[in-house]
Amino acid sequence: MAPRFLGEFEQMVLLAILRLEEGAHAVAVLAELDARAGRAVSRGTLYKTLERMEAKGLVAWAAEDGPPERGGHPRRRFQVTGVGVRALRESRAAFDRLSEGLEGALGESGS
């Protein structure tokens, strides 16, 4: 059973992993968060969040070989699980429902 709603940072991480597709390694996720969301995240926070989301079944990973400068240490490629995708969809839908009709207050042009 997936948790009903996700935290903001969890959503960002999941979206970053989805965007990166095959290239979703931890270092790339960091760069993506920085580039797209302007969030400079500490390593501790990211790894801890990934660990937590893995425990919740939102993400899974597969180990693969990396470039030589890793000194033979494996690289984890993250993927969003079905549970993760569903949770993301539900969280976004909840946000959308709550935002409905507030375009004026939020200063956005309604679509």
Added chain:
Amino acid sequence: MRSRRAGSRPSRFTEAVLRACLPGGVTGDSILGDLREEYHRDLGRGGPFRASLRHLRRVLSIASRFSGRPGPTPHHEARGRGLGASTTKRHEEGPMSTLLNDLRYAFRSLRKSPGFAAVVILTLALGIGANVAMFSVVDAVLLEGLPYPEADRLVLGRTTYSGQISWNVSSEDYFDYRDRVEAFSSLGAMRSFPYEVTVTGGEEPERLSSSMVSVNLFQTVGVSPQLGRWFGPADADLSSPTVALISHGYWQRRFGGDPAAVGRTITVGGTPTTVIGVMPAGFFLFQNADFWFPMQPGGPWTGIRRFHNWTLIGRLADGVTAEQAQSQVDVVSAQLSEAYPDSNTEKGLNVAPLQDVLVDQYDEMLLTLMAAIGLVLLIACGNVAGLLLARGTGRVREMAVRAAMGATGGRLARQLLGESLVLALVAGVLGTILAGWLQGLALRAIPLEYAGITELGMSGGMLAFALLLSLATALLFGAMPAWSGARAEPGAHLASGTRTTESGKGARLRSGLVVLQVALSMVLLIGSGLLVRSFVRLNGVDPGFRAEGLLTARVSLPAAGYPETQERVAFFTGLLEDIRAIPEVRAAGAISLLPIKDGYSNVGAWDPENPPAGPRDVILAEHRPVLPGYFEAMEIPIRAGRDFLDPVGGESEFALIVNETMARGLFGNENPVGRMVAVDAGEAEPLLARVVGMVGNVRMTKLAGEPQWQMYYSYGQYPPTTLSLAVRTAGNPAAVTHAVREALRNRDPDIPLGSIATMEEVVWDALATPRVLMTALTAFALVALFLSALGLYSVVAFFVVRRIHEIGIRVALGATGGRVMGLIVGRGLILVAGGLVLGLGGAFLLTRYLQEQLYEVQATDPATFTAVSLGLVAVAVLACLIPAWRAVRIDPVRALQAE
């Protein structure tokens, strides 16, 4: 070129820390790999220092999040590859996690008193930073090898002569050792003194420093040219075309880094010279040089066995030790003594590892500074421990409550120690950052090029040292407060109501700390006092000439353009006349090598009526050709006789002016003028010269030490192509530089004015090493004094607060202000007296290690010991007076109410 110590991976130490915090299995491994990847990327962008800092920050960020709770269990790890991993895991508490809980608690508790934490952290960060920076210097110089392949096989060959040792070896001896000693896989030589050459053909003629090396020297050392080739055996042939290797810097300046520079011909000293290669950037071997020319048997500075102009560097053959090489060398030395008794009796060659010899130049200074900085940190630790103890007194109730709720003594101690650890670690990180900046300062202050070091960087060793030092620091200042705080007795302290008291033990501990601090400061102050006195002596040495208002510069004629003596004399005489015509110029002269500035050159000289018994009895005299007017310009007094006459045809025989020391050495108290002196000019028979004058002694080669024998020739009778100018001016000497340069340009536009400096700058530079040591040690000593005074002040102030009740009663009973002040100051001075006795003893034992750095001052100089003791007591009295003054103004009624 990057720092030679930059690693391509992060330090083992930080990785070990990380591994201890991270979960095992693929998760932990992959995070290690991520950090390595990022480190590698940072290395390419910002260099090793930044990369290491960023890495450290990442490690700390991860450690702070991961160490509390364990990661995935092995069971989970095994399923890592599958999708949809399980959601429950068993959490285990490891020892690391308890420690980190303590740290987290400590962190929270320190956040409640940010002022206290900031003071402690800054104090420690400064201490740790200075120590880490100094360690990196010591590490690079003393612990790391030279930056050459298999540097431990490199040896230095130095001449030994009747027990004396000299870096300079004769070319002929060199050839014999090179050919006869099999213990060297190769033996190279380099001219001991750099010399300048004039390079023309660029936009302006340039004076550049150059060096002469045997054709095998660079192979011996193991440094290949970055471009082009090494010298080959053919280059050692006098008849072969002139070739040179150039420095990376000159290659960039003159050729813009164009690889086609190799093979080009440039004009050096009027001779077409082919560039055969470019040495790598940062290459430095004993001398700054832009050109290296091949040594040629029969060429310059060779051919005479008793002239010593070369420095030898050898590479030991496989499996041969320096001792074995030495015994082979000794055999050859004996053969040479027998074959050439005139020059080689009692002469030998000392073989010593190059690294050891180079390190010898620095180790005393570096270790002195390292020890001094270590002492400052110790004193800072004392202060912090005092602060923690005082803080502990205020927290007695907190501890008592925790003890009452079941916390064991060990648990309480761990919490307090945890606080110290947090403080020290934060200070350690700040200190390490500070150290990166201090390194730059250290490199500027301490010239390390001799040891082949032009750059320092963050190294694993340095980070490890910073961490170890932080941990040691935490233990040093934290152990005592933790131990004293952990013995909280719930009943006693909870019952003690609102009054904060300090246990007798705590007060004694703090007093003991102050005694130690005073003692350590005393050692530092005496050390710095000795260096200051020595420096004042050195600075006050009369060099024999007046350095103020004197401009110096060097002019070198191309030998091809000025082959005849008359032409050279006419050129320099005319130039000096033009310079004397400049309105601000009072006098001008010229000499082959200026005192202090230009190095040395000496030959044997003796009284022909009283020749030396053997070669080892020959006394060497510094010898210099000068033009008339030199002594006047330098303000060197002529004690007897006269200056030289007109350089061309003025003197009827070979004329000589000697200094007072030489005159006395040769002729006792008799008037030397008119006497004959025999000079070893490298011929079979000595040259006979007549003394025409006697001048005052000059500190020729260095400021310290007694003046040697010195003699001057008339330039017309001994005309080298290069002379140094000494220009005496009315105002600021640097202001006439332009006019002097113009005068030279008008005489010959192709000749540059080289190494321009005022004589005051030259003397200032000559005192650089003692000045660095003195300034640094004095700064440390003053910091130490300040910290100790602060410690003393806080102990005495605390004493006043604790005794406020008693003081109130005394005042109420009629004690005078003087008596109360006496009580308080006396209390402080007892501590100072203890520290003074310990410190004097310590200084007496330790300052002897400074003796070699001292000039005309004994390491146990009673004046310094007394002055420092008095000064320290004065500062201590001041530190006690402030709280004593407050005690005197205590209102007895309010003091008694303070119950």
